[in-house]
Amino acid sequence: MNACILTTADQPHCTRTGVVEVVDLSGQRAWGCPTHAxxxxxxxxGARIVRDLRKEGEQR
Incomplete structure (x- = not known):
């Protein structure tokens, strides 16, 4: 699983699983927990969600 890496330098390291992938205008991608995403x-x-593992596998 991915680790949440969307914390800033002034925050403690997040120990939650990164389930949301966010991309910025430069194309850099990062995984984060829902709160940090x-x-x-x-x-x-310009940040946007490109993948959300919570929704993958849902059937409609």
């Missing part, structure tokens, strides 16, 4: 979407210009 939402923070990235709010603070990183």
């Amino acid at each position: 939402i923070r990235a979407l709010r603070t990183v210009e």
